[in-house]
Amino acid sequence: xxxxxxxxxxxxQAAIDAVAKDPNARFIAGGTNLVxxxxxxxxxxxxxxxxxxLPLNKIEHQxxxxxxGALALNSAVAEDRQVRExxxxxxxxxxxxxxxxxxxxxxxxxNMLQRTRCAYFYDTTMxxxxxxxxxxxxxxxxxxxxxxxxxxSDKCIAVHPSDMSVxxxxxxxxxxxxxxxxxxxxxxxxxxxxxxxTPEKDTNLEPGELxxxxxxxxxxFTKHVHYQKVRERASYAFALLSVAAALDIDGSNxxxxxxxxxxxxxxxxxxxxxxxxxxxxxxxxxxTFRQAAAVAMQGAKAxxxxxxxxxxxxxxxxxxxxxxAAA
Amino acid sequence: MNAEPEPGSPRDDSRRTFLKQxxxxxxxxxxxxxxxxxxxxxxxxxxxxxxxxVPLSLKVNGKKLKLSVEPRTTLxxxxxxxxxxxxxxxxxxxxxxxxxxVHVDGQRVNSCLSFAVMHEGKEITTIEGLADGDELHPxxxxxxxxxxxxxxxxxxxxxxxxxxCVREGxxxxxxxxxxxxxxxxCRCGAYSNIVAxxxxxxxxxxxx
Ligand SMILES: Cc1cc2nc3c(=O)[nH]c(=O)nc-3n(C[C@H](O)[C@H](O)[C@H](O)COP(=O)(O)OP(=O)(O)OC[C@H]3O[C@@H](n4cnc5c(N)ncnc54)[C@H](O)[C@@H]3O)c2cc1C
Ligand code: SF4
Ligand code: FES
Ligand code: FES
Numbered sequence: 001x002x003x004x005x006x007x008x009x010x011x012x013q014a015a016i017d018a019v020a021k022d023p024n025a026r027f028i029a030g031g032t033n034l035v036x037x038x039x040x041x042x043x044x045x046x047x048x049x050x051x052x053x054l055p056l057n058k059i060e061h062q063x064x065x066x067x068x069g070a071l072a073l074n075s076a077v078a079e080d081r082q083v084r085e086x087x088x089x090x091x092x093x094x095x096x097x098x099x100x101x102x103x104x105x106x107x108x109x110x111n112m113l114q115r116t117r118c119a120y121f122y123d124t125t126m127x128x129x130x131x132x133x134x135x136x137x138x139x140x141x142x143x144x145x146x147x148x149x150x151x152x153s154d155k156c157i158a159v160h161p162s163d164m165s166v167x168x169x170x171x172x173x174x175x176x177x178x179x180x181x182x183x184x185x186x187x188x189x190x191x192x193x194x195x196x197x198t199p200e201k202d203t204n205l206e207p208g209e210l211x212x213x214x215x216x217x218x219x220x221f222t223k224h225v226h227y228q229k230v231r232e233r234a235s236y237a238f239a240l241l242s243v244a245a246a247l248d249i250d251g252s253n254x255x256x257x258x259x260x261x262x263x264x265x266x267x268x269x270x271x272x273x274x275x276x277x278x279x280x281x282x283x284x285x286x287x288t289f290r291q292a293a294a295v296a297m298q299g300a301k302a303x304x305x306x307x308x309x310x311x312x313x314x315x316x317x318x319x320x321x322x323x324x325a326a327a
Numbered sequence: 328m329n330a331e332p333e334p335g336s337p338r339d340d341s342r343r344t345f346l347k348q349x350x351x352x353x354x355x356x357x358x359x360x361x362x363x364x365x366x367x368x369x370x371x372x373x374x375x376x377x378x379x380x381v382p383l384s385l386k387v388n389g390k391k392l393k394l395s396v397e398p399r400t401t402l403x404x405x406x407x408x409x410x411x412x413x414x415x416x417x418x419x420x421x422x423x424x425x426x427x428x429v430h431v432d433g434q435r436v437n438s439c440l441s442f443a444v445m446h447e448g449k450e451i452t453t454i455e456g457l458a459d460g461d462e463l464h465p466x467x468x469x470x471x472x473x474x475x476x477x478x479x480x481x482x483x484x485x486x487x488x489x490x491x492c493v494r495e496g497x498x499x500x501x502x503x504x505x506x507x508x509x510x511x512x513c514r515c516g517a518y519s520n521i522v523a524x525x526x527x528x529x530x531x532x533x534x535x
Contacts, residue, residue: 006381006398006444031441035401036421048398050445075434099510100497101488102422104434105441235509 001038008050012178012210018049020180020208027051027210029071030105032098033114041124042115042131056109056212061086065217070109070176070210074164075100077108087216089225089246093167096229099236109211112165112175112191115202116158116267117238119143129155130199137199145305146240149313150266156199157303159264160192161238166263167227169271170244173216179209188214192268199267220257221246224327228320229263230312239264241312243320247284255279255288260296260317265309272296275317284325286318293317381444387412388456396443403427403438406453414454414483418512425511428484429453435491437510454483457490465533466490469524477515485511489525490535498529 009015019025024046028034037043057071061082068077077083078094098106120126120138127136139147139157147157165188173188192203205211224247231237242263248256258279260272275296282288293314302310380395387410396405403420406412406429418426420439427439430452457464466489469475476482488511492498497507504522513521528535 001399003379003397003399006442008444008447028442028445031445032422032437035440035442038399039420048442052445098422099425099437100492100495100507101425101428101435101437101510102440105436235506236512 002041002044002046004045005047006050007047008053010053012054012056012212015049015051015054016179016208016210018047019210022047023207025049029107029110030073031110032102032106033110037115037122040122042122051210057107059083065215067213067215068108069213071107074098074103074106074108074111078103086218086222087167087171088223089171089221089227089244090164090167090216092225092227093163093242093244096227096239096242097163108164108214111162112168112211112214113203113205114162117146117161118158119146121158130158130195130202133198133200140303143305144303146238146264147303147306148266149300149302149306149309150270151194152267153195153197153199155197156195156267158195158199158267160202160266160268161264162269163227163229163239163242163263165192165269166242166244166261168214168216169269170246170259170261171216171219171221172259173214175211176213176215177205177209178212179206181206183212185215188269189271195267202267219246219259220248221259224249224324226320226324226327228316228323230316241265241309241316243316245317245320245324247279247321247324249284249325253284255282255284258292260292260321262296262313262317265300265313272317274298279321284321286322289318289321290314292321383444383447385443385446385448386450388452398442398444400443401439402429402431402441402443402446402451405443406438406451412453412455416480416483418481418484423512424481424484425488426481426484428487428511430487430491433491433494435488452487454487457486464490465528465531465535466493466524469527470521473520473524473527474517475521475524476513476517481511481513481515481517485513485521489521489528492525493529493535498525501526 019027026045028048028050056069058069059072059080060067066086074094078091084091118139120128121131126138129137137156148159169188175186175191177184226245229239229242231239244261246259250256258276260275262270275292278292278295296317297314300310381398383394383396385392403417406415415429416426418424422437422440427437428435429438431449466486492507498504501522504525
């Protein structure tokens with residue numbers, strides 16, 4: 001691993017300045033993604049700004065929503081009583097990710113910013129536009145079993161690997177950011193981006209901007225929720241594909257409100273608004289769910305090795321909605 | 328920073344034997360206390376002067392240590408290579424197996440995926456620190472009793488994880504244990520015996 005300078009600021013502004021002024025500096029939180037990528041030479045920061053001394057780990061409920069600090073641990077959020085009460089979908093998605101040990105290290109901010117698990121991105125001997133712009137996309141004509149079916153470009157077909165983010169986009173979360181230009185709020189759906197011609201950019205975060213937290217507004221999704229994760233073993237594996245489903249169902253089994261998002265299908269967590277609209281006002285039956293799943297899959301396109309996702313997708317959506325309705 | 332050497336610090340004579348045995352003296356640059364504290368204060372707000380060595384105070388298995396490490400040293404490498412606590416294993420070095428599991432301030436983590444300097448002031452417990460003298464920890468005894476291992480390579484990580492699993496309250500059923508022990512891979516496939524060992528400890532109700 002390359003050598004680097006290490007600082008551990010106790011003031012937020014000092015941390016932001018350190019990264020804003022130096023293009024080779026990076027924040028480090030839990031380290032579970034950055035240390036991995038540094039060991040492999042995929043990321044080679046010259047300076048690490050350890051943000052763990054900043055007071056950003058609170059989980060609070062106020063003003064009709066949860067405010068979760070960027071440094072709150074994935075395990076702490078998943079176990080938090082208020083989170084489980086107000087937003088059980090978020091707890092389910094978090095517990096579906098990684099392992100207990102990793103969740104004890106991984107932070108909310110770091111989770112959003114974890115990089116793709118595309119094998120070409122990880123292998124520095126391979127072409128990859130995301131790692132090294134202009135070198136080509138190894139996955140496009142290569143092994144693309146894990147790759148996108150929505151929103152890709154001919155420059156990059158990678159998917160975002162975070163489970164937590166699939167729940168957060170479904171729940172209309174808002175990312176709170178502080179940077180050299182001051183503070184701003186970014187709706188979760190606009191936080192990650194599609195690859196287009198610049199796949200090296202995963203998100204719309206500007207250089208030096210620090211995630212300070214994420215807000216999740218209260219909603220009616222406290223009961224009928226499910227996070228369906230399909231993976232190659234029962235636990236401790238990234239999703240081939242996942243579905244976050246949340247329903248609000250009235251006494252006569254009619255769907256009053258619905259939220260639906262998929263993971264493992266695009267460069268960003270993939271919110272399915274058209275399918276949500278297809279659910280509202282209908283009876284919560286398997287037939288309704290099948291119809292919504294068909295709407296959700298419109299426009300999906302597979303590559304050589306991931307055509308299975310075109311079938312797995314709608315089935316996982318139906319399964320997620322059925323389980324949510326029965327919860 | 329107090330003027331007196333902390334018990335267990337490299338300047339404390341009573342620790343000399345331990346240090347010799349562990350050849351810590353050769354592995355680590357020893358920095359006098361006052362220098363460490365000055366450097367620490369700077370480290371918090373300003374750029375470290377050097378990328379070579381950074382001061383680090385830790386408590387490892389109850390012993391306070393004042394060390395000096397390269398920032399790129401992982402906690403796992405510090406434990407194994409510098410402190411010669413080789414009970415903690417390196418399986419994958421990428422967070423994928425759990426062999427390197429230790430407790431930091433009581434929480435189980437993968438020591439391969441964090442830099443040692445990030446644990447300034449923290450308390451680390453490794454498999455070597457679990458037993459009470461010659462008295463095995465109940466989880467260690469249960470692993471022996473239930474044949475919770477074959478080659479033994481994953482075992483220190485399994486045991487550290489198992490203790491945390493019970494403490495966290497995630498050992499309520501076999502299914503819950505399997506899910507909350509999924510961060511520890513065993514290539515020998517000793518899984519069912521590991522689950523049995525954890526269930527026995529949980530049912531025994533001893534303090535773990
Ligand atoms: C074996 C393994 C299996 C895994 N399985 C899953 C899984 O199934 N599902 C899943 O979702 N995830 C999984 N993960 C990924 C894991 O969730 C992420 O590594 C973790 O969430 C990253 O958080 P961190 O705090 O450790 O980030 P770090 O590694 O510290 O940082 C990641 C990136 O975010 C930046 N950063 C961190 N915090 C901030 C901030 N506040 N503001 C601005 N920038 C910041 C850093 O500069 C860095 O670029 C797995 C990881 C491993 C190693
Ligand atoms: S899919 Fe994206 S990350 Fe993977 S090789 Fe192509 S450019 Fe790189
Ligand atoms: S060595 Fe750390 S998880 Fe494998
Ligand atoms: S006992 Fe051999 S790897 Fe688990």
